[in-house]
Amino acid sequence: MAEPYRLVAAEISLYSGKARAYLRYKGVAFDELFASRKVIMEIVRPKTGLAMIPVLLTPEGEAIQDTTAIIDWVEARHPQRGVYPDTPVLRLASLLLELYGDEWLLMPAMHYRWHYKRKNMKLVLTEFGQIVAPRLPAFLHPVAGLPIAAFFGGNYGRALGINRTNRDAIERSYEAFLHDFDEHLTEHPYLLGSRPSVGDFGFMGPLYAHLYRDPAPGELMRRVAPRVADWVTRMNDPASAQVEHGELAPDDEVPASIDPIFRRLFSELWPVVTDTVAAVGTWVTEHPERKNIARFVGDHRFTIGGATTTRWIQSFTQWMAQRPLDAYQEMDDAVRSRADRWLQRVGGEGALSLVPPTRVQRSENRLVAV
Ligand SMILES: N[C@@H](CCC(=O)N[C@@H](CS)C(=O)NCC(=O)O)C(=O)O
The missing domain is CATH 1.20.1050 (Glutathione S-transferase Yfyf (Class Pi); Chain A, domain 2)
Structure with a gap:
């Protein structure tokens, strides 16, 4: 039997909960390696360049950080119980909900x-x-x-x-x-x-x-x-x-009972996404000499629950947002009109037409401009 995967994780860690639940649902064999400081310093950091968890250690000896990258890796190798919907509007909805969970909850x-x-x-x-x-x-x-x-x-x-x-x-x-x-x-x-x-x-x-x-x-x-x-x-x-x-x-058809969550997504999170792609674009233009995009690229005003204050802009949010944006761009006209009807229903009219001035991708666990 092949060696199982190992998930470097901790119960108290937010993103560990995402990866753990996913691996259990997939039914792939894995065990969990407790993310003690020693494990982080001796395994995670040397293999990923980061002190971040969770990390998936594969039987082939690779180490993958970032839950979304972990999911994509496992989906590509274990097709059973796929977690990306096969139909385009549900796929878009699911990617938006992932973004909402990761970045807004x-x-x-x-x-x-x-x-x-x-x-x-x-x-x-x-x-x-x-x-x-x-x-x-x-x-x-x-x-x-x-x-x-x-x-x-x-x-x-x-x-x-x-x-x-x-x-x-x-x-x-x-x-x-x-x-x-x-x-x-x-x-x-x-x-x-x-x-x-x-x-x-x-x-x-x-x-x-x-x-x-x-x-x-x-x-x-x-x-x-x-x-x-x-x-x-x-x-x-x-x-x-x-x-x-x-x-x-x-x-x-996206169930109507989830409409209120999408409405909140578009009223609270989407303005943050819009500001993020603009700030990433500006940052990249102003730092032509930098290979990797900084984790924080400025600050901005944002509103949650009706209250407005200032936060730092995280470049990573753009990478997550590109996924639903791409799913929308890839739709043919007929599908896009269906998606548009749903988006209009949940306050997301026009939102997915956003085109980031600079595209980003992950390279060696860092963000780079494409
Ligand atoms: N987007 C990443 C985030 C990983 C992350 O932020 N992990 C936290 C623990 S839950 C961490 O290691 N934080 C350390 C830090 O921010 O420096 C993912 O999906 O894995």
């Missing part, structure tokens, strides 16, 4: 973890301590975890634009999202029908490690959106899901 995920310290910190410090010094006696883990927690907890606010002016608004936006997703789940067990697609895995990152597992938001989710909590359980344990895996929605 990140906002409540970070807010709830770091703002509700009293409830969350025991777990968070302990698990950060296990990453830094797994061999220390358990009672010392919270102390060992303190510096790294202080780093992440101290920096997320400025980078993501989360502060006292918009905390309530982020909670409003997230609670409305929870309500909408919970309602949708009364009709469909997954985002686009009766089996998960790539958007479900994008949601699983923030909705598992932070928003389900951290005590404060976990309590909120179970209380106000128990069906979302059940969906998290299902996504993590597809074998024991009470739901028979069926088909995606028929006739390439």
